[in-house]
Amino acid sequence: MSALPFDTQRAAATLIAFVGTFFIALTVGRILKRRAGVRLGILFQLFCLALAFYSAMWTYGVAIDLRNHVGTALLVLSAAIVVALIDRYVWDWYFEKRKHTPIPHFPRQIVALVVYLITLLMVLWYGYHASRWLTGLLTGSGIAAIVLGLAGQNLLSGVIAGMSLQINRPYKVSDWLKVGDTYGEVMEINWRSTRLRTNDGIYLDIPNNEIVRTTIINLHYPTEVHAMRIRVGVDYNVPPNRVKDALARAAQSAKNVLLSPPVKVFLVEFGDHAVTYEIKYFMGNHARFNETNDAVRTNVWYELKRQRINIPYPIRTLQLERRSQPAPEGHEEARVILRGEPLFQCLSDSQIDNLVKQSELNHFGRGERVIEEGAEGDSMFILLRGAAEVSVSKNGSTIPVATLRSGDCFGEMSLLTGEKRSATVRADGDCYVMEISKDVMADVIRDSPDCLRKLSELLAKRKMETEGILKDVATSSADQAAKQREYTATFLRRLKTFFAL
Known part of the structure; x- marks a missing residue:
């Protein structure tokens, strides 16, 4: 008669163990999910169920063999909790939050697979005593792994290199890289390769195991500001300091060239037919490299032309024929303009001819400043060809006030009185300009x-x-x-x- 109460008590204890274990495990899971952000899914619920079942069997005193099966399932399901904790505290908290290094899904999945594989081996080895079978399996799989490893060596090395790039992050999407002699913008970084796009819109797919073996120059790290260089050959007869000043002025005023750090010019070589100078300028986003290089080279040509500095051709033996020297281009136009200008009506034709002959003819490219408001000046200009915009500064803004056409004169007050320039004149397109200096005008006035x-x-x-x-x-x-x-x-x-x- 005493067996019935005993069985009833054991059954009640078993039920309490099952229900209590299940809800306690489920409560711990909810705390981890809500407070710590650990992502727990259906596998955790199965784990809670297996744990409650195992606790109930242990309380009731079920046979050892059946408990081993349930414990095995419990151990396998516990691997899901380990993976979730690794995701939360290793990948999310340590790498992404502390190291600011996002970890892609691929390495996360590899680590999860390793955890599940180790758990499975432990269950088979210790739970079912399959050590002899596993030894043979591992030996055979080791041989197969060697064969597969040799066959997939490049793929595996690419995957490992991709994981290294994702963790170390030497570059990111939108950075500009120099890989070998190639410049390209990073468009995509995946587990196998890095995809670049050049300035010509050509896409390059470079395997990660190759890119990690080369020297990578990140033009946008730590900031977008980086230096580029252009070489120019100049006539031996021109003093180096004069050339450096001209090249620095030309490059500094080019489009997209930064004011700080300033442009620097170096004399780098005495060549066969020219002295070679190197212009070092700074720019921002490398996507503008082509137009920036074009602007620098264009400004260099105009500036050297104005300064009467030759860019020599390669030396050759030539047969020269002497011919009569033609009148410089633009002189006749300048004579006609000066004869109609009230300031010069007091001069004779011969004096105007002398004035024109002694004055300088200069080219100005689109967007270049001919004179700048507030600058010192002692010369005037005659616009022979082209058009130019006149502007003044007011309250920090630039206000256009007039447009000059062929035949217009400007800067006469600076020529005659030495006053500072009262406005800025900028070329709208290519302009051909005659400049009359103070010294030339002084000779005319003395006569x-x-x-x-x-x-x-x-x-x-x-x-x-x-x-x-x-x-x-x-x-x-x-x-x-x-x-x-x-x-x-x-x-x-x-x-x-x-x-x-």
Whole structure:
């Protein structure tokens, strides 16, 4: 009669063990999921069920063999918890949160597979005592692994190299790399290869096991700012410092070239037919490399042309024929323009011819500044061909005020009085310009003292027009005449002082 109460108590204890173990394990899982962010799925629920079942059998006293089977299932399912903990605390917390290194799915899956494989081997070895069978299996699989390893050596090395690149992150998507002699933007990094796109839109797929064996230059690390270099050959007769100044000015004003760090120019070689200089400039995103290089080379050509610095051809033996020297291009146009300009009407034809012959002809490319507002100046310009935009700065903004066409003159106040430039003139397209310097104008004025008085009167009249005195009805003729005499005398003194007469 006492056996029934005993069985009832054991059954109740078994039920309590089953239910209690299941809900305790499930509660621990929910705490890990909600508070620690551990991702637990259906396998964890099966683990909880197997654990509760094993606890109930142990409480009831079920045979050892059956308990071993359930314990084996429990051990296999526990591997899922280990994988989830590795995902949360190794991959997510340590690498991504602390090291800021995202780990792709492929290495995560490889580690999970290793965990499950080790668990399975432990169950077979210790749970079912299959050591002899496993030894034979591992020996045979080792031979097969060698064969497969030799066959898939490149694939495996690519996968390992890809994992190394993902963890070390020497570059990222959108970075520009130099791999060998190739420049390319990183478009994709996967477990097998790195895909680059060149400036010509050509895609290159480079296996990771090859890219890790070469020197990788990341042009965008730690920032996008990086230096590029261009070489230019220049005539031996030109002093190096003069060439360096000209090349630095040309490169610094080119499109996409950064102001800081500044452009640097080095003399790198004395060649067979030229002195070679290297321009080192800094730029941002390398995607603009082609247009930046083009802008630098174009500005160099125009600047060297203005400075009368030759880019020599390779030395050859030539047979030369002497011919009469033609008149420089643009002189006739300049003579016609100067004869119609009021400032020069006091000069004779021979004086205008001399003025034109002694002046310089210069080329300016699209976007280049001919003169800059606020800069020192002692020359004027005649726009022979092309168009240019006149602008002034006001409250930090650039305001266009006029457009110059062929035949227009500008900069005469700086030529005659030495005043700073009152506006910026920038070429709209390719411009051909004559520059009349102070020294050339001084020779003309010395030969024609009467011009000094006429120039003073003309400048005084322009100043009165600018100030609105001539249009002011309230100002009497006597007052206007007095103001005219005052301004004329002032400009006469300034002209004599400026030209040291």
